[in-house]
Amino acid sequence: MAQIFPRWTxxxxxxxxxxxxxxxxxxxxxxxxxxxxxxxxxxxxxxxxVKYSHKLHAGDLGLDCRYCHSSVERxxxxxxPPTQTCMNxxxxxxxxxxxxxxxxxxxxxxxxxxxxxVHNLPDYVYFDHSAHLRAGIGCLSCHGNVAEMEIVQxxxxxxxxxxxxxxxxxxxxxxxxxxxxxxxxxxxAEQTKFAEMTKREQNIEPPVDxxxxxx
Amino acid sequence: MNSANPTxxxxxxxxxxxxxxxxxxxxxxxxxxxxxxxxxxWFIAIGLAGSLAIxxxxxxxxxxxxxxxxxxxNIPVGWGWAIVNFVFWVGIGHAGTLISAxxxxxRQRWRTSINRxxxxxxxxxxxxxxxxxxIHVGRIWxxxxxxxxxxxxxxxxxxxxPLLWDVFAVSTYFTVSALFWYVGLIPDLATLRDxxxxxxxxxxxxxxxxxxxxxNRQWKHYELAYLLLAGLSTPLVLSVHSVVSTDFAVxxxxxxxxxxxxxxxxxxxxxxxxxxxxxxGIIARRIFRLEDFITVKHLDKMSKIMLVTGMMVGYAxxxxxxxxxxxxxIYEQFTFMNxxxxxxxxxxxxxxxxxxVVPQLFWFRKVRSSILALFAMSIxxxxxxxxxxxxxxxxxxxxxxxxxxxxxxxxxxxDVGIFxxxxxxxxxxxxxxxxxxxxxxxxxxxGVLPQANPHYHQPAGTHGGSR
Numbered sequence: 001m002a003q004i005f006p007r008w009t010x011x012x013x014x015x016x017x018x019x020x021x022x023x024x025x026x027x028x029x030x031x032x033x034x035x036x037x038x039x040x041x042x043x044x045x046x047x048x049x050v051k052y053s054h055k056l057h058a059g060d061l062g063l064d065c066r067y068c069h070s071s072v073e074r075x076x077x078x079x080x081p082p083t084q085t086c087m088n089x090x091x092x093x094x095x096x097x098x099x100x101x102x103x104x105x106x107x108x109x110x111x112x113x114x115x116x117x118v119h120n121l122p123d124y125v126y127f128d129h130s131a132h133l134r135a136g137i138g139c140l141s142c143h144g145n146v147a148e149m150e151i152v153q154x155x156x157x158x159x160x161x162x163x164x165x166x167x168x169x170x171x172x173x174x175x176x177x178x179x180x181x182x183x184x185x186x187x188x189a190e191q192t193k194f195a196e197m198t199k200r201e202q203n204i205e206p207p208v209d210x211x212x213x214x215x
Numbered sequence: 216m217n218s219a220n221p222t223x224x225x226x227x228x229x230x231x232x233x234x235x236x237x238x239x240x241x242x243x244x245x246x247x248x249x250x251x252x253x254x255x256x257w258f259i260a261i262g263l264a265g266s267l268a269i270x271x272x273x274x275x276x277x278x279x280x281x282x283x284x285x286x287x288x289n290i291p292v293g294w295g296w297a298i299v300n301f302v303f304w305v306g307i308g309h310a311g312t313l314i315s316a317x318x319x320x321x322r323q324r325w326r327t328s329i330n331r332x333x334x335x336x337x338x339x340x341x342x343x344x345x346x347x348x349x350i351h352v353g354r355i356w357x358x359x360x361x362x363x364x365x366x367x368x369x370x371x372x373x374x375x376x377p378l379l380w381d382v383f384a385v386s387t388y389f390t391v392s393a394l395f396w397y398v399g400l401i402p403d404l405a406t407l408r409d410x411x412x413x414x415x416x417x418x419x420x421x422x423x424x425x426x427x428x429x430x431n432r433q434w435k436h437y438e439l440a441y442l443l444l445a446g447l448s449t450p451l452v453l454s455v456h457s458v459v460s461t462d463f464a465v466x467x468x469x470x471x472x473x474x475x476x477x478x479x480x481x482x483x484x485x486x487x488x489x490x491x492x493x494x495x496g497i498i499a500r501r502i503f504r505l506e507d508f509i510t511v512k513h514l515d516k517m518s519k520i521m522l523v524t525g526m527m528v529g530y531a532x533x534x535x536x537x538x539x540x541x542x543x544x545i546y547e548q549f550t551f552m553n554x555x556x557x558x559x560x561x562x563x564x565x566x567x568x569x570x571x572v573v574p575q576l577f578w579f580r581k582v583r584s585s586i587l588a589l590f591a592m593s594i595x596x597x598x599x600x601x602x603x604x605x606x607x608x609x610x611x612x613x614x615x616x617x618x619x620x621x622x623x624x625x626x627x628x629x630d631v632g633i634f635x636x637x638x639x640x641x642x643x644x645x646x647x648x649x650x651x652x653x654x655x656x657x658x659x660x661x662g663v664l665p666q667a668n669p670h671y672h673q674p675a676g677t678h679g680g681s682r
Contacts, residue, residue, distance in 0.1 A: 004421055038367065162367075
């Protein structure tokens with residue numbers, strides 16, 4: 001029988017043996033990185049209907065987060081403020097501003113502004129803001145330094161692995177109740193001692209079983 | 216492999232291969248099946264089997280779309296036909312490796328006629344088996360959770376769960392069986408390549424035979440590789456169904472939570488596997504006129520293995536009852552009384568009839584040499600083995616610890632359709648196999664011909680006729 005395969009085909013089996021495991025590892029690595037919220041969600045920064053600056057309000061002017069997101073300490077959800085909250089001030093401050101036109105329109109028509117949600121957890125996750133604040137987790141831990149953001153963007157992946165990292169060891173994120181909304185607070189040298197004490201005193205045991213979050 | 220004793224051939228009353236075959240006639244006989252024009256019956260058969268396979272995939276599509284609520288599963292019977300069918304198919308898959316590995320290590324030379332298609336049957340049965348656990352998870356897009364791959368959820372499989380052991384046991388079994396089957400095929404693929412008339416066949420079989428030339432060095436390496444693979448597969452024959460049995464035995468349900476399960480399941484698997492090899496073998500030898508290769512003697516030996524394993528299974532049934540009584544555990548006693556006389560008694564007695572009573576006929580030589588009887592019995596055995604798994608799953612689950620949650624399980628049309636469809640897939644793959652690949656291991660059959668014995672002397676008067 002005449003040769004139908006050229007000589008170089010002798011190397012194919014070796015090449016296949018080397019390539020196959022690389023391909024498998026490569027595929028897993030590809031999915032692990034590119035399919036993860038760390039890659040797909042971090043940096044999400046939708047355009048909002050109003051050019052609202054968190055940097056100006058929460059940073060430069062020093063408004064407390066809870067002035068607008070007022071239900072955060074008592075409810076599972078941190079509410080997006082109604083138009084009336086904006087108008088508390090803006091009836092008097094910059095009442096003619098071009099930028100505030102949609103806010104005034106919403107106020108007069110009674111139709112809410114359709115803010116675009118930035119931090120969106122899947123429906124099958126049970127998350128309670130009030131429980132986290134009660135335990136002493138600051139806004140910063142999940143939302144980043146909002147006081148420096150011109151436009152709010154997602155800073156953390158909010159993936160299950162990311163949640164679990166903190167649930168397994170929350171020590172560096174626990175703060176005194178007075179510092180919850182502080183955007184520039186950093187743990188000091190006594191942090192571990194403080195965290196252990198807080199966990200003991202307040203019975204803080206972050207759940208790591210499935211039904212902790214998937215109820 | 217050959218006995219050094221030159222007289223051994225004379226002491227053996229019947230040769231392994233009938234019809235006074237020569238090396239050449241073996242090649243001709245086996246290759247002609249693959250090389251001849253496709254017989255019309257093959258098209259009819261694959262038309263039927265393929266339609267059922269399409270039914271299977273259609274129903275799986277509907278299942279994924281609609282969810283496992285289309286099945287008959289309920290609370291407390293959360294495991295229905297999907298698990299029954301999984302265990303059934305994995306069990307059938309056990310004969311191939313037993314024949315190819317264990318019988319090889321024990322130098323049972325009669326295996327050569329049946330090992331190729333038994334191994335193919337193993338692969339196809341394991342493919343059918345793998346479908347069921349994959350679809351019964353409901354959300355099949357999350358099935359990759361069964362594998363320990365890094366992911367954003369920081370989620371790892373639970374290594375204490377026998378369901379995870381299953382994933383590894385069955386996928387290892389499939390990989391090793393596939394390798395074993397393929398390595399065994401290489402010399403025969405080279406024979407087909409050398410006989411190929413068309414360019415396409417030359418290229419395809421050339422690729423598949425990996426440059427096999429049949430030189431001494433190649434045979435030396437080949438036989439060592441085959442021996443090593445046989446050694447690797449041997450523990451798998453025993454381990455895979457043991458692991459499958461732990462799916463049940465590790466849980467605390469009465470009727471499942473018993474230490475006899477692993478050996479009992481392995482015996483049952485070999486029992487059902489041989490029954491399937493016999494069913495397929497009897498059909499194949501008849502359609503392709505392979506009576507000289509798969510002789511009555513082969514069927515006789517398989518019957519004896521089925522008799523032994525069938526009695527082991529029967530012993531296990533009896534032992535379960537004895538232990539239920541001996542343990543003094545009222546829940547265990549209730550479970551077994553309920554099994555034999557409760558709402559699933561009909562299934563229990565089908566199982567006992569097919570698996571314990573029917574195989575007793577194998578004691579009779581007349582039965583062991585009657586093709587028709589063997590064919591009917593092999594099918595009955597597989598019916599019985601399917602019912603064994605059904606009885607285990609349904610009867611234990613339907614009688615929960617809490618009588619208020621007791622319920623009767625009955626399958627829906629979708630359960631039945633998917634099970635019947637899995638036979639379609641199995642037969643489609645098998646039909647493709649017998650059409651395109653040699654279903655008898657030519658090189659190995661040649662090794663057990665009398666001519667292969669170095670001390671072979673041609674009988675007087677037949678000179679020149681052997682090659």
